Amino acid sequence: MKLGTVGFVGARLREGREARGFTVTALAVPLQVTPAAITQYEKAIQTPRPEVMDRAVATLQLPMVFFLRKALREEGVVYWRSLASSTRLAQTVGERRLGWVQDIASLLREHLDLPVLDLPQFELPRDPLALSDELIERVAAETRTAWGIGDGPLPNVTRLLEEKGMVLARDDLGTATLDALSKWCPEENSAYCSVSSGKASTVRARLSVLHELGHVILHRHLDRWHLANPKLHQLIEDQAFKFAGAFALPGESFAADLYSLSLDAFVSLKAKWKFAVGMMLKRCESLGIGKEETIQRLWRSLSSRGWRLNEPLDNEIPPEHPMLLADGIRFLLDQNLLSGEQIWYGCGLAAKDIEELSNLQPGAIDPAARGKVTMLPWQHEAPPPQTTTSKAKLLSFPGGK
Numbered sequence: 001m002k003l004g005t006v007g008f009v010g011a012r013l014r015e016g017r018e019a020r021g022f023t024v025t026a027l028a029v030p031l032q033v034t035p036a037a038i039t040q041y042e043k044a045i046q047t048p049r050p051e052v053m054d055r056a057v058a059t060l061q062l063p064m065v066f067f068l069r070k071a072l073r074e075e076g077v078v079y080w081r082s083l084a085s086s087t088r089l090a091q092t093v094g095e096r097r098l099g100w101v102q103d104i105a106s107l108l109r110e111h112l113d114l115p116v117l118d119l120p121q122f123e124l125p126r127d128p129l130a131l132s133d134e135l136i137e138r139v140a141a142e143t144r145t146a147w148g149i150g151d152g153p154l155p156n157v158t159r160l161l162e163e164k165g166m167v168l169a170r171d172d173l174g175t176a177t178l179d180a181l182s183k184w185c186p187e188e189n190s191a192y193c194s195v196s197s198g199k200a201s202t203v204r205a206r207l208s209v210l211h212e213l214g215h216v217i218l219h220r221h222l223d224r225w226h227l228a229n230p231k232l233h234q235l236i237e238d239q240a241f242k243f244a245g246a247f248a249l250p251g252e253s254f255a256a257d258l259y260s261l262s263l264d265a266f267v268s269l270k271a272k273w274k275f276a277v278g279m280m281l282k283r284c285e286s287l288g289i290g291k292e293e294t295i296q297r298l299w300r301s302l303s304s305r306g307w308r309l310n311e312p313l314d315n316e317i318p319p320e321h322p323m324l325l326a327d328g329i330r331f332l333l334d335q336n337l338l339s340g341e342q343i344w345y346g347c348g349l350a351a352k353d354i355e356e357l358s359n360l361q362p363g364a365i366d367p368a369a370r371g372k373v374t375m376l377p378w379q380h381e382a383p384p385p386q387t388t389t390s391k392a393k394l395l396s397f398p399g400g401k
Contacts, residue, residue: 006046019096076185079215117165120146140246151250158320168322183211203315216244325358
């Protein structure tokens with residue numbers, strides 16, 4: 001009789017495999033089993049033998065508790081920038097890791113009062129084809145009004161959304177074609193966003209964050225088939241970008257600042273508004289500022305200067321880093337409310353993943369590990385003792401600075 005792994009959850013093996021970018025066939029090699037065996041494990045037809053389980057823990061760099069605990073998070077609705085097959089693997093990795101961000105936030109909510117999601121409610125058509133440009137402009141303006149942020153430049157987009165209850169992370173999304181993804185969970189009234197930690201400029205990252213906000217504001221009422229329909233997908237993406245442009249650069253105040261339709265003028269405004277010259281050109285098109293031939297000439301000039309990918313000031317505008325999860329974890333550790341072991345055990349994740357997804361320095365969860373995976377001893381079944389059951393209130397952020 002072959003000994004299996006008591007309590008093994010097959011769906012978690014698939015989650016870990018996909019989060020690490022393994023196919024079934026690729027994972028079978030280091031686990032020294034057949035691809036068919038991997039499939040049976042994931043479908044809970046069989047459970048891995050102890051030596052296979054040890055290899056899974058080592059290969060996927062996840063603690064044993066990860067494979068013994070069902071994921072209780074809400075699946076929600078995920079918004080993708082692209083449906084192309086070329087980005088499917090990166091999308092799957094990103095979606096799985098965004099689920100881990102959700103797990104980290106869930107643990108923090110057990111001990112801290114995190115900001116409650118504050119999204120204004122709008123009566124929007126269920127059919128995205130009926131969502132006009134004029135309505136998107138109005139929704140963006142009314143969102144600013146509801147949040148009391150006026151119509152001027154946004155000092156820190158990331159901090160603003162964290163104050164309003166969105167949970168943000170920066171992560172290596174694995175491909176230049178995937179800038180960000182977001183997730184709306186209606187039952188728990190929460191929204192999550194992951195932005196690429198790659199080489200994208202700050203202005204591009206700020207736009208990506210507002211694009212995902214656009215999805216959550218405009219599209220959280222849509223059915224799943226809308227989002228998966230290739231014929232509607234590009235329309236939905238365009239609408240999110242239009243919201244981002246209108247929210248980032250309110251028409252009246254932006255137009256008042258635009259003293260000349262020239263690339264030099266846009267560079268000057270970039271230092272103030274912290275958005276790309278290309279985005280400002282698109283905004284001028286949306287607002288009908290300037291003649292069509294003038295805008296087209298500026299686009300050609302922008303291309304000839306090589307600004308499509310790298311613009312002036314890209315390296316001078318400081319990056320924006322999510323701080324909500326990091327501040328929460330540091331608070332728990334500093335106040336001795338939870339130990340590093342209790343944090344990674346409570347999340348069911350490797351300390352290294354928690355550090356990466358929470359924007360913490362390597363070793364912050366477990367200084368001895370210095371970012372290496374923390375693994376539960378094979379025989380250890382009981383969770384580490386809790387030192388407190390009371391909630392603490394996480395200090396609020398200073399207003400968008």
